[in-house]
Amino acid sequence: MTAPAEPQALLLKLLDPAIRANPYPVYREILDSGPMQMPESTLHVLSSFADCDEVLRHPDSCSDRLKSTVAQRAIAAGEQPRPFGTPGFLFLDPPDHTRLRRxxxxxxxxxxxxxxxxxxxGLVDDLLDKVDETGEFDVIEGLAHPLPVAVICRLLGVPIDDEPQFSSASTLLAQGLDPFVTFSGETQGLEARMQAGLWLRGYLRELLERRRSQPADDLMSALISVEESGDQLTEEEIVATCNLLLIAGHETTVNLIANAILAMLRNREHWTALSADPSRASAIIEETLRYDPPVQLASRVAGADMEIGSIRVPKGDIMMVLLAAAHRDPAVADRPDEFDPTRSAIRHLAFGHGAHFCLGAPLARMEAAVALSAVTKRFPDARLADEPTYKPHVTLRGMARLDVAV
Structure with a gap:
């Protein structure tokens, strides 16, 4: 293990758009360098599987950014720490997190x-029927994006006709999860993300008012009835919860489906095997979550002085866990850079761990299983028509386009 001369310079490589198609050599470089500590930035970057796993499981790991030293300094300076208002429960800690998640x-x-x-x-079959008519399609536009969007809209009660508007806002907000400020101090695109966030919350408030007078069989209506029964659920909490699920409920699943298709087309034997045997879908999905995870990194705040592996983390410091590096840690994965769904043990942290384990994991797995089984069966001879292009996102890294000939 070698210590990097300039940890921040190495981390800044992750923000370089030139590596978006393949950031894994940089993640490996960081992994080989060991834990990175930047006391002046109150930041600790962890990349081994053991360290990342420990952070996610640790009882003193917090998700509420207001508990960080950085946030407390900003509040003391008179800054507004939560410009959008109440955050989604993913960014809260007990007891609020426990109550909302329940x-x-x-x-x-x-x-x-x-x-x-x-x-x-039925949705997948309809989408693939359209592909049959053309002989070639963009996987993102033709399958990976419309499927999870339709499902989460139905669950929440969001009109699917409004999808282009909130999808555009969601894309901007997803980029807001990237560590620009943490790594570089830059605030690029901040104004656009602010406007998108405020618009989306305003949209959800209007929809909430419509659901009050016209309740339906959906989650938003259910949360309204809970609020009205006096279960201490505020309107802002309902809006924040729906906002979180709308973004998290489709951005990540789009990436999962598309990443799996790309991996199989680059490793043809697995496309052919799944085409013949849909029971292989589960292993394909778990290996994709390890090999090319939809969420590449996450962060926690130390709620107390902590010991993580070989390092000490003072209370209030931020711990960034590089999931994409941890998943390719040779300590837990043999031939970590190979896509191999037949490997004997597939270990990953793609859905998190502990109290914040992804609530939508079963739904994401089902959507991916149905989509991947159907597309491989319908088009056994599919092949890449061109190399994919990627969105600028670092945290929710995903493709903008993936052309496939069928």
């Missing part, structure tokens, strides 16, 4: 997820 979890119960399977299958 209320929302009913919409993602095994029974509800299972009941969606026929509709998901």
């Amino acid at each position: 209320l929302v979890s009913k919409a993602f119960s095994p029974k509800v997820v299972k009941s969606l399977e026929p509709d998901i299958t």
